Amino acid sequence: MNHRLQESMSLAKPDAKDLTGKQKVSLFIGILGLFILALALFNINLPNQGLVLFFALGCIAVGIVLFSNDAYLNKSKGIKNDAVWFKSISSRGVLGWATGIVLTSFYIVLYFFPQLLGLGKNGVSNTGLIALFDPLSNLLSGRPASQWFVYGSLYTIAILFFGYKFILKYRHNRYQQLRTGSVMFFQLGFAFLIPEFMYRLNSNLPYYDLKSIWPLNYYIFDEWSVKGFLSNGNLGLALIVFGLLSIFVITPILTYKFGKRWYCSWVCGCGGLAETAGDSFRQLSSKKLSAWKLERWLIHTVLVFSVVMTTAMIYSYLGYDSNKFWLTKNLFIGLVIGFLTILFLAVMIFKRNELGKDVKYGAIGYFVVIGLLLIMHFTGTTNEVFFIKGSTLRSAYGLYIGSIFSGVIGTGFYPILGNRVWCRFGCPMAAILGFQQRLFSKFRITTNGGQCISCGNCSTYCEMGIDVRSYAQKGQNIVRSSCVGCGVCSAVCPRGVLKLENGSVKGRINSNDVLLGNNVNLIDLLKR
Amino acid sequence: MEHIVIIGNGISGVTAARHIRKHSSKKITIISAETDYFFSRTALMYVYMGHMAFEHTQPYENDFWKNNNIALVKGFVKTIDTEAKTLRFESGDSLKYDKLIIATGSKSNKFGWPGQDLQGVFGMYHKQDLEALEQFAPNNTICKRAVIVGGGLIGIELAEMLASRNIPVTFLVRESSFWNGVLPNGESQMINRHIKSHHIDLRLSCNLKEIKSDENGRAKSVIIEETGEEIACNVVGLTAGVTPNIAFVKSSSIETNRGVLVNRFLETNIPDVYAIGDCAEQRDPIGNRRPVEAVWYTGRMMGEIVAQTICGNRIPYNPGHWFNSAKFFDIEYQTYGWVFAKPKENHAHFHWKHEDDTKCITIEYNTLTNEFIGINTFGIRMRHEVFNTWLNEKRDVDYVIDHLSEANFDPEFYTRFEEDIKTTYKNQMQNI
Numbered sequence: 001m002n003h004r005l006q007e008s009m010s011l012a013k014p015d016a017k018d019l020t021g022k023q024k025v026s027l028f029i030g031i032l033g034l035f036i037l038a039l040a041l042f043n044i045n046l047p048n049q050g051l052v053l054f055f056a057l058g059c060i061a062v063g064i065v066l067f068s069n070d071a072y073l074n075k076s077k078g079i080k081n082d083a084v085w086f087k088s089i090s091s092r093g094v095l096g097w098a099t100g101i102v103l104t105s106f107y108i109v110l111y112f113f114p115q116l117l118g119l120g121k122n123g124v125s126n127t128g129l130i131a132l133f134d135p136l137s138n139l140l141s142g143r144p145a146s147q148w149f150v151y152g153s154l155y156t157i158a159i160l161f162f163g164y165k166f167i168l169k170y171r172h173n174r175y176q177q178l179r180t181g182s183v184m185f186f187q188l189g190f191a192f193l194i195p196e197f198m199y200r201l202n203s204n205l206p207y208y209d210l211k212s213i214w215p216l217n218y219y220i221f222d223e224w225s226v227k228g229f230l231s232n233g234n235l236g237l238a239l240i241v242f243g244l245l246s247i248f249v250i251t252p253i254l255t256y257k258f259g260k261r262w263y264c265s266w267v268c269g270c271g272g273l274a275e276t277a278g279d280s281f282r283q284l285s286s287k288k289l290s291a292w293k294l295e296r297w298l299i300h301t302v303l304v305f306s307v308v309m310t311t312a313m314i315y316s317y318l319g320y321d322s323n324k325f326w327l328t329k330n331l332f333i334g335l336v337i338g339f340l341t342i343l344f345l346a347v348m349i350f351k352r353n354e355l356g357k358d359v360k361y362g363a364i365g366y367f368v369v370i371g372l373l374l375i376m377h378f379t380g381t382t383n384e385v386f387f388i389k390g391s392t393l394r395s396a397y398g399l400y401i402g403s404i405f406s407g408v409i410g411t412g413f414y415p416i417l418g419n420r421v422w423c424r425f426g427c428p429m430a431a432i433l434g435f436q437q438r439l440f441s442k443f444r445i446t447t448n449g450g451q452c453i454s455c456g457n458c459s460t461y462c463e464m465g466i467d468v469r470s471y472a473q474k475g476q477n478i479v480r481s482s483c484v485g486c487g488v489c490s491a492v493c494p495r496g497v498l499k500l501e502n503g504s505v506k507g508r509i510n511s512n513d514v515l516l517g518n519n520v521n522l523i524d525l526l527k528r
Numbered sequence: 529m530e531h532i533v534i535i536g537n538g539i540s541g542v543t544a545a546r547h548i549r550k551h552s553s554k555k556i557t558i559i560s561a562e563t564d565y566f567f568s569r570t571a572l573m574y575v576y577m578g579h580m581a582f583e584h585t586q587p588y589e590n591d592f593w594k595n596n597n598i599a600l601v602k603g604f605v606k607t608i609d610t611e612a613k614t615l616r617f618e619s620g621d622s623l624k625y626d627k628l629i630i631a632t633g634s635k636s637n638k639f640g641w642p643g644q645d646l647q648g649v650f651g652m653y654h655k656q657d658l659e660a661l662e663q664f665a666p667n668n669t670i671c672k673r674a675v676i677v678g679g680g681l682i683g684i685e686l687a688e689m690l691a692s693r694n695i696p697v698t699f700l701v702r703e704s705s706f707w708n709g710v711l712p713n714g715e716s717q718m719i720n721r722h723i724k725s726h727h728i729d730l731r732l733s734c735n736l737k738e739i740k741s742d743e744n745g746r747a748k749s750v751i752i753e754e755t756g757e758e759i760a761c762n763v764v765g766l767t768a769g770v771t772p773n774i775a776f777v778k779s780s781s782i783e784t785n786r787g788v789l790v791n792r793f794l795e796t797n798i799p800d801v802y803a804i805g806d807c808a809e810q811r812d813p814i815g816n817r818r819p820v821e822a823v824w825y826t827g828r829m830m831g832e833i834v835a836q837t838i839c840g841n842r843i844p845y846n847p848g849h850w851f852n853s854a855k856f857f858d859i860e861y862q863t864y865g866w867v868f869a870k871p872k873e874n875h876a877h878f879h880w881k882h883e884d885d886t887k888c889i890t891i892e893y894n895t896l897t898n899e900f901i902g903i904n905t906f907g908i909r910m911r912h913e914v915f916n917t918w919l920n921e922k923r924d925v926d927y928v929i930d931h932l933s934e935a936n937f938d939p940e941f942y943t944r945f946e947e948d949i950k951t952t953y954k955n956q957m958q959n960i
């Protein structure tokens with residue numbers, strides 16, 4: 001019986017929830033836009049490129065807007081997750097897999113075969129899809145488009161218009177609206193427009209998205225990048241100082257006050273795409289304990305990798321002679337090891353209790369990093385670290401983490417693994433912010449006493465795969481390093497059990513005095 | 529080793545098992561005829577609506593039970609032999625116990641209506657009901673109309689479920705206004721309007737007379753008692769309350785009334801036999817509480833307490849201040865302390881409603897002492913802990929109104945209404 005039920009429910013067709021007429025038309029308009037882009041891809045010569053591009057992107061935008069209007073504005077305000085698990089696209093059905101494959105292929109082409117998109121190298125002019133974007137690129141920065149410009153434009157359009165959809169879906173929820181407005185703003189302004197304008201002002205400056213912070217922005221300390229900044233006088237210097245301040249000052253302060261959500265759900269572009277275009281897939285994240293274990297190993301391994309890689313990169317272009325430049329290889333490696341050691345000791349001394357069982361893992365991580373750095377220092381030559389060329393290490397990181405993990409798997413697999421695969425398993429920035437959130441933050445999700453009915457909506461819709469219910473039903477607050485503070489668990493809870501809050505650090509984890517409704521304190525009884 | 533057997537894998541039985549395991553290494557067996565694993569009954573609606581797959585309603589992963597050494601048995605217990613301390617199953621098997629916990633929950637009420645056992649007629653309690661609903665009402669071509677009989681919390685959930693698949697619903701409510709045996713008038717009226725705004729054909733003061741059958745033994749229409757009107761339909765949902773599911777206990781020497789009778793220690797008249805959750809009936813009522821309380825939270829509390837008693841720490845069931853919650857389509861409802869449909873003697877209500885007709889609160893207080901008795905809140909989330917403290921401290925109503933913002937639990941950036949509520953309160957007090 002059980003089996004039959006599941007089966008009939010997962011088929012998309014026999015259910016009542018078909019697309020309405022208006023939704024079909026909207027879908028058609030949107031797909032028409034994509035189709036025109038596909039035509040360009042096959043190098044079909046389209047006349048009047050500017051107009052065609054405008055028309056194609058317009059179709060995509062209008063399609064999404066009309067679809068969203070019909071899907072949400074005809075319904076009362078409130079949580080409308082009807083049929084999410086019946087629709088093929090959002091329940092790993094045929095459409096879900098097909099979308100996953102198309103997205104994945106797109107990323108593979110984008111990262112590894114941009115010439116297929118029509119990228120002209122060495123001064124040859126662009127063709128195909130990339131050429132179609134030349135007019136827009138020329139308009140903004142005065143140079144022809146690249147594959148990254150095409151990607152950036154599509155990315156921004158996705159965030160803006162699926163953001164619109166998200167805002168309609170949550171039009172009863174001001175928290176959701178504001179944070180979506182915020183990621184839309186940061187994507188359009190900081191990631192897309194400002195870097196283009198900056199290029200117009202000063203074409204020697206490296207591309208710099210101000211909100212992209214190391215280690216997410218893993219190339220900021222590359223030799224070409226640093227040289228690029230430094231050769232550009234005060235503006236360049238200011239930018240690199242801002243980069244350092246972001247990591248060491250701004251980030252810890254904001255995370256202390258608001259939790260990592262200030263970045264992951266309000267600012268970050270990866271998070272922005274996940275929350276808007278990826279929203280239909282949030283329920284697909286795995287809630288299994290085994291997934292949580294994998295997550296912790298993976299994300300911290302990436303963090304270790306990125307710390308070592310960045311140190312090695314900088315190390316490899318520093319010199320030995322302090323007369324030439326004050327920061328030498330020796331001083332630098334000493335500073336890094338010193339900083340990590342102070343951090344490690346401070347955590348071990350002051351925050352041991354909060355870490356609990358994870359103390360062991362923290363220690364392993366620390367000693368692995370230090371060990372690697374020392375090996376590097378004593379075996380390294382001018383251009384070799386770990387007996388491989390420094391630049392090879394850097395390209396390996398760029399390839400495996402920067403491209404394959406964050407792009408191909410992270411976004412390509414949205415319809416299969418959920419919309420925050422990268423943020424959950426791979427993002428080193430999320431690992432750092434999560435560490436801060438767990439240990440030094442005022443943020444928590446408060447559970448409302450005994451009101452939880454264990455229904456499971458919160459866990460199902462948590463994109464980070466946190467089993468929110470397992471805390472809520474015990475009356476415990478949720479303090480988890482991976483929580484990006486999207487607030488959707490709180491929004492979907494039918495009993496008003498969850499609230500994202502910044503409060504006092506004391507009593508943040510309240511497992512000792514939970515209120516479930518009984519007038520006896522079971523904990524006291526146990527201690528007796 | 530002592531063998532604890534629990535009949536019923538709902539919230540009460542499972543909580544008892546978990547807590548016995550926490551405090552001891554006794555042998556534990558949970559029996560259920562319904563499902564292999566514990567699931568959250570309160571979430572059944574979301575499975576039909578497609579918000580969740582059934583497995584999401586299971587709070588523990590399947591290997592949890594094995595890891596915690598809790599044995600699960602699927603089967604229907606037919607009789608309890610308390611002399612031989614043995615359970616007999618419908619299948620013919622039997623199982624011996626040292627201590628027995630009866631946690632068999634409820635079943636949907638059927639009041640002897642003609643046609644109540646036809647095909648396409650069912651309650652909304654067990655997983656099997658959900659499966660029947662999926663079979664008889666998968667969409668609005670197979671089910672052209674559904675009739676729901678009984679205006680309580682489960683009835684309105686069923687209406688929302690069917691509406692999510694665009695199935696037209698007629699909702700027969702015996703009372704003159706939705707759930708007005710519990711809700712004060714202003715709230716009940718607001719919910720009436722909200723139900724209708726979701727295109728539900730709400731029929732107040734209407735009773736079911738009979739359900740008519742087609743030639744295949746399937747429901748084809750219902751007749752309304754008051755008007756004799758016949759309403760064609762393919763599905764009839766019976767949601768006129770629940771009763772303890774204890775028919776199989778009646779043949780044993782365990783004393784029952786509506787439910788299995790228990791004292792404050794959740795013990796029945798037979799030593800080593802306990803009853804908890806929906807199926808337990810208190811011999812001595814506790815405060816304003818009813819002897820049988822069919823809610824999730826009390827089942828959970830009783831499970832915790834009975835585990836203490838079984839593990840050698842005999843303590844009475846002593847629920848704290850009453851609280852509850854529900855959701856009526858898009859409107860969330862929470863209650864703390866007591867608000868009665870009509871204020872009790874020497875009590876009065878303060879009622880505030882927002883002009884958008886989706887938010888309101890009602891506070892019951894004592895007119896002699898001004899003591900705060902309880903609050904109902906619709907569309908505004910409030911903090912359990914704060915009200916629990918205020919009830920413990922016996923705060924007066926003015927204090928509660930003045931400090932309402934401390935109790936707010938809405939998400940950040942939501943519009944707040946405390947000032948508006950305060951003004952309304954001051955104005956009303958001046959007019960008295």
Ligand SMILES: Cc1cc2nc3c(=O)[nH]c(=O)nc-3n(C[C@H](O)[C@H](O)[C@H](O)COP(=O)(O)OP(=O)(O)OC[C@H]3O[C@@H](n4cnc5c(N)ncnc54)[C@H](O)[C@@H]3O)c2cc1C
Binds near residue numbers: 559603605806
């Ligand atoms: C649709 C719906 C929504 C609800 N929503 C809420 C809500 O929002 N808030 C709230 O507080 N409460 C709600 N309730 C009530 C709440 O679910 C119940 O109070 C609670 O589930 C009772 O738990 P229990 O453990 O006592 O029994 P149950 O959950 O009923 O578990 C008893 C189990 O025992 C099994 N059983 C019975 N007899 C036998 C036998 N002879 N042999 C073997 N097995 C047997 C049954 O099949 C069942 O699986 C809702 C109920 C329903 C149906």
Ligand code: SF4
Binds near residue numbers: 486489
């Ligand atoms: S726990 Fe809640 S707020 Fe945090 S990531 Fe999950 S759904 Fe978002």
Ligand code: SF4
Binds near residue numbers: 473
């Ligand atoms: S916290 Fe809310 S959504 Fe989560 S299980 Fe409890 S009642 Fe359901």
